[in-house]
Amino acid sequence: MDIKLTDDQAQLQEIASKFMDKHCSFDFVRKMEKESDLGFCRDMWRQFAEMGWLGIMVPEKHDGMGMSLLDTVVLIRELGRHICPSPFLFTSVLAADVIAQVGSPEQQAELLPQIVAGEKIYAFAYQEYSRFFRPEHIKLEAKKSGDKYVLNGSKLFVEFADGADTLLVAARTGEANSQDGLTLLLVDRNSAGISTKHMPTMSRDRHYQVDFSNVEVPGSALLGELDKGWEALEPSLHKAVIAFCAYTNGAGFEMHGYATQYARERVQFGRPIGQMQTIQGYLAQMIMELYGADMLTMFSAFQIDKGRHARGYVAKAKAFSADTVGHVMDVSSQIFGGMGYMEEQDTTLYLRRGKQYQLALGGTEYWEDVIAEEIIDREPVVLT
């Protein structure tokens, strides 16, 4: 057992870190928040493609790097450190993986190289009007009509829906209120009948409500089998969730670093505030949580890479990482005192993201229910 990064991973991390330092400044993030229609930068996306990152998980035969989820975690953690806005997660992790896992040979051959080349951006149209993240709550209807599907309904929180080329849609084709009866469809963003509405968030990112009104999509849009959408999606979703954890852990580490540096340097009452026992306690508690979240995330990635049943680990990693990033952004901001809440202060970029990250991709309660299913209902108890 050894948790040191491999040389390749260390190199990837270093390259990513340097790239982000150079290209993803606070000014860049603020510009994406305020001035960019897309909310991300197409130039940067092209650079991602040039470095091969967009195909990090794509098999080599489809022009990708064929690297592991653990490698991906190392990369995306650096993006998270710089809270880099990009459709990387849903394009290069989720969509790429689900296509690679359940797509037809034709779909794979056509779509994966496009992703690797940065030619197509995907958005994930899953969440609907529900507090939870369960497949049972999906109602958007896809009705088979000849060789086509006709979609009606609404999706919420579709990130980068306006900048995307393709929507990965989870739609109801069968039994209602069930895990079964869902189907994955790859829907052209420009199909007639699709309209979007921006959903403003604390992080000033680009989440959209996407309304589908009699949207016709061809039969070739089907990804995987009819009515088996959840079985197809869940394993890839777990990978995306772990990658997202790595992203938020990265953001947490970075924010914690700023707060630590401030605590070392800020003098009040004749001494650095970092000398105060309470401040030390806050920072020590948070770094423990961050290490724990990070290790849990990497361990989950490792288990997934080994092909083992990892649902319980994924759920634990997500629940704990979510609470950690929320906690770290809040408490770190407090260490800056009043300054931590001024628009001019760059750490507020992190503060504004903390709670939102915590609630994204299924809130803590959803994942706690998954943990409970795994540890109480599923796993046998082994007392050694």
Added chain:
Amino acid sequence: MDIKLTDDQAQLQEIASKFMDKHCSFDFVRKMEKESDLGFCRDMWRQFAEMGWLGIMVPEKHDGMGMSLLDTVVLIRELGRHICPSPFLFTSVLAADVIAQVGSPEQQAELLPQIVAGEKIYAFAYQEYSRFFRPEHIKLEAKKSGDKYVLNGSKLFVEFADGADTLLVAARTGEANSQDGLTLLLVDRNSAGISTKHMPTMSRDRHYQVDFSNVEVPGSALLGELDKGWEALEPSLHKAVIAFCAYTNGAGFEMHGYATQYARERVQFGRPIGQMQTIQGYLAQMIMELYGADMLTMFSAFQIDKGRHARGYVAKAKAFSADTVGHVMDVSSQIFGGMGYMEEQDTTLYLRRGKQYQLALGGTEYWEDVIAEEIIDREPVVLT
């Protein structure tokens, strides 16, 4: 509005405090834990009677002092400070009140003066094998047979059952799994068919399992109306719960005082440990909680005395006081370092009681459910 004690209350508090200082030492408490069969002291009980305390809530026409619940709270808080073991709560608050509220004129005339004189001790036989405290869970059966009732079943956590003369039993006479169909019976402790088994607890007090095997009790044992036991019991139970909160708050204040004194005096690294910011934070947090619990308890007593609907307040007072006493006993013990866990250390008498008080008379979850019923299901929302 004024929260100062009245002169009478202040006097009662002072007398009680002096009495307890004199008679309820740590040695006394340890002796009751270890050497007394009863778990309390009959001499002390007689002294309570002489001072009139046993009749504090009993109407004057039945030889009592006819004082309010708020007055009683002031008294019992002093007993709690000294973690004084006695059947006061269930005899002089619960039994006395329920007899005064729903007893027949004959029962009142006979039983209340006995309580005041210290001649009869009551134990409360309510809880059964359930995690909760709800009347729905009561199964002990009382079957009417001619002019008698025949009781079969088991009660748990009956405090001082061996030293008591009378058991106040909540029994099922009607509909199962319901609030309705309960009946209160006053059962002679020495009736044939009653057997007891000690239930050892962390506080080394005297809780018993009481088994009823074809116990025959006369029709005159009926207290209040048949099948209306919960309506009869609940208002008095609320008073007992508030009195219990006062008791545990008193214990919490006392423990907090010991920890504070220790923090002022204990020198490590050349200065009192109470100078450390974390220790100050712990003690300050706890005293806020104690004041909050104490005020909530007194406010609830005040509302009950005024005859107002106080179920929500009682539930809040109990839930918060319970968590507070658990927290205070734990954290205060930690301030003593390793010494806080040595048998010889008197504060461990409080530590051993903290969690148990927290779980007694319905755990926090039970009372949180009651709060929810009151604030969500019952109270209209008034936005002013």
Added chain:
Amino acid sequence: MDFDWSPEEIAFREEVREFIRTEMTDAVKGSIFIDTPARVEFVTKMARRGWLGMGFPEQYGGSPNPFPLAQFILNAELDRSGAPIIGKNVGTIASTIYHVASEEMKMEFLPMIFRNEGQWAITYTEPNAGTDLGSLQCRAIDMGDHFEVTGMKHYITSAHFCRWHWMALRTDPDAPKHKGISIFIVDHDTPGLSLSPMSTIGREGTTHRTNQVFFDKMKIPRSRLVGEVNKGFYYMMEALDYERFAILSFASRVRRYTKIVNWYKNADFNGERPINDPYTRRALARMAARVEVGTMLERMAICKAQYEVPAVEAAMNKAWGATIGDEFAQLALDLMGPFGGLWGGEHSPFGGGLADEHLMAGHARVAAGGVDTSKAIIARRLLGLPNALGKPELPQR
């Protein structure tokens, strides 16, 4: 022991409520952070009723205090309804002027404050002196008939609409640091004074502007020195007790909690009703008990205020209020699933207001003394624990 309001107290509360019903408009409502013409006008109407000068002698424009808790009842009702409360102008500035300033200064400024003529900024903090006001560096050099000031202040919250600054400056750089500070009243139009805006985070239109204030050879007449020279630190510390009491009211938190319960009762997500979920029911119930504790600690503070300055109780109120405010904003957002993170739009249960509350909840934990500082006050003044922060106890003048 009587938890009920007296008939007199109830009558006054009704009077305040009636006033609010009559005078309160949407333009008046809003965050305490934002001052607008409508809010100034509202306060002026209160001033005309004598509510600003309650408890101060009539020769200074004050009016008799109807009963000890009047000012508190007034503020609680204002706070509950989202109106501007009686704050620092009376609590800090008028109180200090009344206690330490010259007769001339009292006659000049107190009536003005009680009539709400001219707004004030509290101009204390500097980049290296936030919580630690004893470390103020900005100098006022004694030039005989005036003092001259060059330097800067920041986080000065009302500076962009104030007429006067209540300003702390260092007058003796060689004395021990707490013994070289003085308080001045500075006209905002004084030559050499300039502003630069800063703002808090928040949605467009809801942020709170604050300011950096720069001084370039600004002159302050000696007549504008408050009380004695070099006693400023002690004046500030004493005023903190009054101010902490003046700014606290738990009423608005209770109101916000009530709003959430109301939302919760009616919430329906495509048929899934949170009200049926035992988990969130208990979470709300637990919060209900903690909110109730807040009203209890507030009760303690106001009851004590009838007899003496409730410094410890006010610190408890501050610490508990800020903590609960934070827990509560977290809970509210958690209850709403991903919708909690929305900053507006149709799916945002309170139009983004809750998200703002969450973002600024940490600010309440660190502002105006902060939770840790309040706990230190409780530990030292109530529990008799020795000084830990290196902050001086309130010393004798």
Added chain:
Amino acid sequence: MDFDWSPEEIAFREEVREFIRTEMTDAVKGSIFIDTPARVEFVTKMARRGWLGMGFPEQYGGSPNPFPLAQFILNAELDRSGAPIIGKNVGTIASTIYHVASEEMKMEFLPMIFRNEGQWAITYTEPNAGTDLGSLQCRAIDMGDHFEVTGMKHYITSAHFCRWHWMALRTDPDAPKHKGISIFIVDHDTPGLSLSPMSTIGREGTTHRTNQVFFDKMKIPRSRLVGEVNKGFYYMMEALDYERFAILSFASRVRRYTKIVNWYKNADFNGERPINDPYTRRALARMAARVEVGTMLERMAICKAQYEVPAVEAAMNKAWGATIGDEFAQLALDLMGPFGGLWGGEHSPFGGGLADEHLMAGHARVAAGGVDTSKAIIARRLLGLPNALGKPELPQR
């Protein structure tokens, strides 16, 4: 990056498990606090396999370390099964002797320790020197060929069955306090040494005995001085890093958590099954994530241990473990309603063991450095924050 155990590691773990299956009896099981003949015998059997001296040179009775994590795997398996772990004898005493003592002393004591001959007490703490070991007052007066000691120690946990004391005494009262302490090996039978018992709280039969130790003109031969005179404080501090690592294993907490889940799955209160209650399900789930974090922090510590002393990781492990242990005991009792408070009897789900765990959970938070101290170590050594406790950083000798 490889989270899997290597075949070599797995093989050794199997060997340990097999040993435990064979040698473990009910008499061996139990709290780490209680030493019994059965437990001593069990450890001696481990000694015979060379497991106590792993990593020490053979000339001192040691044996080669099969691979870097062997000692950890051994302790984790022991801890998981409730067996005595390899603790202070090796971690503190043998390590320090090996690093600083004379060749003669090494030859005399190391083989004895590795054979588990003769138990040891760590005899450091005094009433006024608990966490603050630099404040030890008990004097050893240099009489030339021996030192003379009069005074006392308390909380000495193995003194009633030890053969040797590993004792810290003040040898120079005039030096700065950290520079006047020395370590001695003291024979328990030395005239002038006597004991008085103390015990921890708990049910009858489960309490942990500890001791006060008194010295009346006790003589210690100079040959029993460990290393150099007046260097004792530094020896103790260095050993703490080793010890903290040696005593930590998260395995027993995982095991206890698993037991609760098992109980929970089957619990049935007259038909009411906790497993159907979404509230407690989530509470257990949250705890599962926190327990898993504990195993992750443990993994970090042991992986680091392959390269260097994992002082910071060990502090995290300690802080997280003690915190989780406390939270977890609370949760377990809460899950059980009033039955959680029982100290035995048929209705007590674990015969009172959980109640004991709860009572001693606070002890784990304050013992052996404590959670706050561990956090201070993390803050200073990992985060580079300045010293706050007034404790000296580990200085250069």
